[in-house]
Every structure is written in structure tokens, then in C-alpha cells.
Amino acid sequence: MVQSTASRQLMCNTLGAGGGRVNEGLFHRGSELFDAFGVSLESEITYTDFCKELIWLHRDGIRFARDALLITDLRQSDGDWAEAGELRFYPWDNVQGIRNVKGATILQEYECDQIREWVSSLAQSSVTYPxxxxxxxxxxxxxxxxxxxxxxxxxxxxxxxxxxxxxxxxxxxxxxxxxxxxxxxxxxxxxxxxxxxxxxxxxxxxxxxxxxxxxxxxxxxxxxxxxxxxxxxxxxxxxxxxxxxxxxxxxxxxxxxxxxxxxxxxxxxxxxxxxxx
The missing domain is CATH 3.30.1330.70 (Holliday junction resolvase RusA)
Incomplete structure (x- = not known):
């Protein structure tokens, strides 16, 4: 499981004033992911094909929901209906984990199951169609x-x-x-x-x-x-x-x-x- 400090952060991030959702939009934002897992500037996200990239580069553009992670070229403040020039879609099953790195040292590694458990603990947006x-x-x-x-x-x-x-x-x-x-x-x-x-x-x-x-x-x-x-x-x-x-x-x-x-x-x-x- 996520370390106790991160667990305490999760509880704070899940609820806003009066128990409402943190995000008014459809998606959760990258800042929540960073806060929950204590992600540093050098931290990496790894995928099931063993490719990896610096997660910090995408902090503002990260959006996520129950089943998937989205990486965009948007800013943190852009709404869910602002058009992204490029959008990558990753089911959580394609995310191997997050490595909290400092220099050549891996301080902590969070596997996909731990991340998904945390995501499922958050208040999820739902919509009625149409x-x-x-x-x-x-x-x-x-x-x-x-x-x-x-x-x-x-x-x-x-x-x-x-x-x-x-x-x-x-x-x-x-x-x-x-x-x-x-x-x-x-x-x-x-x-x-x-x-x-x-x-x-x-x-x-x-x-x-x-x-x-x-x-x-x-x-x-x-x-x-x-x-x-x-x-x-x-x-x-x-x-x-x-x-x-x-x-x-x-x-x-x-x-x-x-x-x-x-x-x-x-x-x-x-x-x-x-x-x-």
C-alpha cells in the first residue's frame, strides 16, 4: 500500500469542503496523483512494454478516471472540453507503476494495483447519457x-x-x-x-x-x-x-x-x- 503519509494525503485529496468532490470536471488531475504518491521531479512512470518517461513533464496535462490514464499537452487549468493537440490514452492495466526517484536511487515504487486501489477510493464523476x-x-x-x-x-x-x-x-x-x-x-x-x-x-x-x-x-x-x-x-x-x-x-x-x-x-x-x- 501507499506509505502512511501518502495515505493521509489521499483522505485530504478525496474530499473537499463539505465532503464535495475536489474536481468539478469529469476527470481527476495530475496534481492529485503527485500529492498522493509524493512524486518528485525525477520520478518516472513505467508502462507494461517497459518504456518509461519522466512523469513531471506531463504533470499539468495528466487526466485520469476509474479505468484509464490520459496524457495531454494541456495545462492544469484547462477544462475537460479544451481541445488537446495530442492525447494519449492508457488503460491502468498498461501502467506498470510509478517510481519515485532521486538521482540513481529508487526511493519508492508503486505498482499498478496500488495505484488502481487508490484511484478507486476517490469520488468518481458519473454522467447520464445523452x-x-x-x-x-x-x-x-x-x-x-x-x-x-x-x-x-x-x-x-x-x-x-x-x-x-x-x-x-x-x-x-x-x-x-x-x-x-x-x-x-x-x-x-x-x-x-x-x-x-x-x-x-x-x-x-x-x-x-x-x-x-x-x-x-x-x-x-x-x-x-x-x-x-x-x-x-x-x-x-x-x-x-x-x-x-x-x-x-x-x-x-x-x-x-x-x-x-x-x-x-x-x-x-x-x-x-x-x-x-
Missing amino acids: YLGVTRGHIAFVLEGAPRSVRSKGGKARLREEVLRQRETIGASFGRPLQGPVEMMIDVFSSEPVSLPDADRLSNSVMDAFQGLVYLDDKQVRHLRPRIFESSSAFERLECTSEPMPHFEIEDIPPGSLFPLATGVRDYYVVRIRPHS
Whole structure:
């Protein structure tokens, strides 16, 4: 187990004022990990393929949840829906441990099971799908399950109904529908991507669903980026081989888009909409 000092720190870090969660966002932050395990500037994180790196380099960009560790190029203060230029996803099973190092001496080594036990002791965020993260001028809409084809019976209508249920929240936080050019990003995570509708039909269905609520006409969507990711590959075990296994890595995506994956959801999709700059 973690040393007694770290254990005392865990109790302090788990609860905030009045017993509330430390983080208001979806993820826990790297600073909690550092405090709990007394991580020094020289400490290393090691993976199951025996690769290692200085954990300090990623302190600000670390996000973690029950099932996974995320390493990003974000700052500590950036929100869960700030877009990271690069995001690496590691299931905790792919983390061998953390070594607290000083010079050539390993002061303490924490194995994956100890880290996971600590993570499970923290208050965990949970969301109800469809999840709607909305601020003025920006929407993140997350639906669990595989996207329904627009050719399926009622598939397009059901998506529109899901969006319309969020009408009041969208109106209160987002404001009036955008009148200028719009960007739409659709990121689909699927355990069986071959079974999905093609990207064009999916995109048309999504654009129609938000029309009149987020923008006046879907012709305003000037930048459309649909992507499909095979979620199963995110959980492949890293092993030491002659050729390094690629990590599950995505560019230009906010950590929030991977929160379902980091809590065990394999099939879902995320729609993000904002003004086109």
C-alpha cells in the first residue's frame, strides 16, 4: 500500500469542503496523483512494454478516471472540453507503476494495483447519457451506443428527439442559434466500426438534428469533421516486442470526448459544435 503519509494525503485529496468532490470536471488531475504518491521531479512512470518517461513533464496535462490514464499537452487549468493537440490514452492495466526517484536511487515504487486501489477510493464523476456540456458558443453532446443509420426506421427522428429534449439547457447556456459559419466535429468510438453507417449519412443526420437550436440552417456548417475510432484498440495490452506497439493516440480532441471510454463505455459518439473561426 501507499506509505502512511501518502495515505493521509489521499483522505485530504478525496474530499473537499463539505465532503464535495475536489474536481468539478469529469476527470481527476495530475496534481492529485503527485500529492498522493509524493512524486518528485525525477520520478518516472513505467508502462507494461517497459518504456518509461519522466512523469513531471506531463504533470499539468495528466487526466485520469476509474479505468484509464490520459496524457495531454494541456495545462492544469484547462477544462475537460479544451481541445488537446495530442492525447494519449492508457488503460491502468498498461501502467506498470510509478517510481519515485532521486538521482540513481529508487526511493519508492508503486505498482499498478496500488495505484488502481487508490484511484478507486476517490469520488468518481458519473454522467447520464445523452450528456450535454454547453457554454456560450460551444456544445458537446455525447450519446451512448452506436450511431443509428439515417436509413434505419426512425433513426434520424430519434436523434432529433434526443437533441430536442435538451432545448431548454441549450437555450439557457448557449444563447440564440448561431447565425454565422459553424464548425461541427463528430467523433465516433465503436467496438465494431464496420457495422456503422458511412460518415456522410451520419453527418447529415447530426446536422439536421441541431438545426434551429444551435444554428439556423445546416448550410452554415462550413467545417465538418467526422472521425471513427476503433475503441477496442484502446485497450490492447502494451508488450515489449521488437517493434514498439503504438499507443492509442488522437490529435485535436478534448479529454472530455474520451471520458466514456475511460469509464468503460466502448460504443458512443461525441458531437461538438462551435462558431467557425
